[in-house]
Amino acid sequence: xxxxxxxxxxxxxxxxxxxxxxxxxxxxxxxxxxxxxxxxxxxxxxxxxxxxxxxxxxxxxxxxxxxxxxxxxxxxxxxxxxxxxxxxxxxxxxxxxxxxx
Numbered sequence: 001x002x003x004x005x006x007x008x009x010x011x012x013x014x015x016x017x018x019x020x021x022x023x024x025x026x027x028x029x030x031x032x033x034x035x036x037x038x039x040x041x042x043x044x045x046x047x048x049x050x051x052x053x054x055x056x057x058x059x060x061x062x063x064x065x066x067x068x069x070x071x072x073x074x075x076x077x078x079x080x081x082x083x084x085x086x087x088x089x090x091x092x093x094x095x096x097x098x099x100x101x
Contacts, residue, residue, distance in 0.1 A: 019094045021086050023072075027099035034070045034086065034096075038063045042089040046070060048098065049083045056082065074100050 021036040038044065041064050048057045056077060061070060072084070077100050087093040 019086055019088065019092055021084075021094045021096050023084065023096050023098050026097075027101040028072075028074055029101050030073075030075050032072045032074060032098065034072060034084070036068055036070075036086060036094075038065055038068045039088065039092055040065050040090055044068075044070070044089070045085075045087045046072065047085045047087070048072070048077075049085065051081055051083070072098075074098075 019036040019038070021034055023032050023034050025032060034046065036044075041062070043060055043062050046057075046059045046061075047055060050056055057072070059070070059072070079100050082098045082100065084096045084098050085093065086096065
């Protein structure tokens with residue numbers, strides 16, 4: 001049996017390419033640093049969502065190509081688990097789990 005799929009499955013081509021992002025410390029309390037590789041100069045959005053899908057914080061910054069880091073303020077967030085969505089203006093993206101304690 002052969003199955004052929006001739007359609008996109010919901011992930012943009014560039015989003016399949018990871019930014020190699022990590023968050024430290026994780027779990028974190030007041031702040032955390034996101035380390036990532038920026039594939040090209042451009043704007044990077046950092047969106048932190050609750051597990052219920054509510055946008056908790058949004059930050060943007062412009063970075064040059066190469067290894068980068070971004071500091072996230074977590075001071076006003078309740079303790080719990082969150083999903084950090086990182087998106088580059090060229091469409092590259094990644095989602096990372098973050099725990100606030």
